[in-house]
Amino acid sequence: MSKLLAERARVVEDTHTFFESRGFLHVDTPSIVPSPGMDPHLATFPIEVPKHGRRWLATSPEYQMKRVLVEHPRVYQVCRSYRRDEEGHLHNPEFSMLEWYRAGASVQDVMGDTEQLVARVTGGAIRMQDTVIDATPPFLRLTVREAYERFAQVSGDETLAMANDNEDRFYRLLIDRVEPGLASLGRPVFLTEYPACMASLARKKPSDPRVAERFELYACGVELCNGFGELVDPVEQRARFELDLQTRKERGLELYPIDEKLLAALTALPESAGNALGLDRLAMLACGARSIAEVMAFTVGEL
Numbered sequence: 001m002s003k004l005l006a007e008r009a010r011v012v013e014d015t016h017t018f019f020e021s022r023g024f025l026h027v028d029t030p031s032i033v034p035s036p037g038m039d040p041h042l043a044t045f046p047i048e049v050p051k052h053g054r055r056w057l058a059t060s061p062e063y064q065m066k067r068v069l070v071e072h073p074r075v076y077q078v079c080r081s082y083r084r085d086e087e088g089h090l091h092n093p094e095f096s097m098l099e100w101y102r103a104g105a106s107v108q109d110v111m112g113d114t115e116q117l118v119a120r121v122t123g124g125a126i127r128m129q130d131t132v133i134d135a136t137p138p139f140l141r142l143t144v145r146e147a148y149e150r151f152a153q154v155s156g157d158e159t160l161a162m163a164n165d166n167e168d169r170f171y172r173l174l175i176d177r178v179e180p181g182l183a184s185l186g187r188p189v190f191l192t193e194y195p196a197c198m199a200s201l202a203r204k205k206p207s208d209p210r211v212a213e214r215f216e217l218y219a220c221g222v223e224l225c226n227g228f229g230e231l232v233d234p235v236e237q238r239a240r241f242e243l244d245l246q247t248r249k250e251r252g253l254e255l256y257p258i259d260e261k262l263l264a265a266l267t268a269l270p271e272s273a274g275n276a277l278g279l280d281r282l283a284m285l286a287c288g289a290r291s292i293a294e295v296m297a298f299t300v301g302e303l
Helices: 005-020 062-069 107-122 144-152 156-165 167-184 234-250 260-266 279-287
Strands: 046-049 053-057 074-082 094-103 125-128 131-134 140-143 189-192 208-212 214-219 222-229 272-278
Touching (some): 005 074, 005 107, 062 260, 094 279, 107 125, 125 279, 140 144, 234 260
Antiparallel strands (some): 125 131
16 A cells, blocks of 8 residues: 555644644544534535434534634644545545634634645645645735636626526636636635625625635645634524525435524624635645545545
């Protein structure tokens, strides 16, 4: 078995050192949860728990980490997460997630954390097969509207309208035009200010509520993370959950309970920001591997 496991272990160790040196508390939250996330694009695995009934494997530790964030202002976690129907050179149904949250922080603060972390674990150079790009901060930043105008020749206003009215076309252009365009820049780049309808758990930008304080980091064509200026309004978050549930119902998808304990915790959270980063992908880019399988002891197909 030819695997880059020693290099992966170094990435994980560097990650822990990075956060602990900045005053973050490492927390462990459960993998079996009563609500795995409402996102209509995600599915997970059901579990029957005696005395508690139906539960699911977590697609992310986000809900529970935000509850911890009420009492501890800087938290991070390296854990296993689970997403059904995801398998390929960048996907595995069970994968390693790095998440961190900062109470009292802005989305810009967490973007700064992200570029500093990536620079540390990659030594300032990201490798993807024969491609090497400079990964010293600051990274490039483009809004979604700027990226679609530049690489897909779609105006900013049309991009926002398309996200609302033609999601399939939005994602088709993202895959076919925008992501290759970002890769051609030869630098890591933050894609920021997603349309508000794609905010997920991010708050809307106060100065322009048409967009959300949501970002993703791309490097060598690989999407590494999904970060937010966190929505801490429980009323708006409940409305979003209910809309997601309606969408899931219309698509014939499994319906999950709303996490009432998360909504209760949001009432006590100040302005916050956080990020969810695929640790397998980060290790892959730090090692110059061609797929996450090279930095995982076993993928689902190797068991």
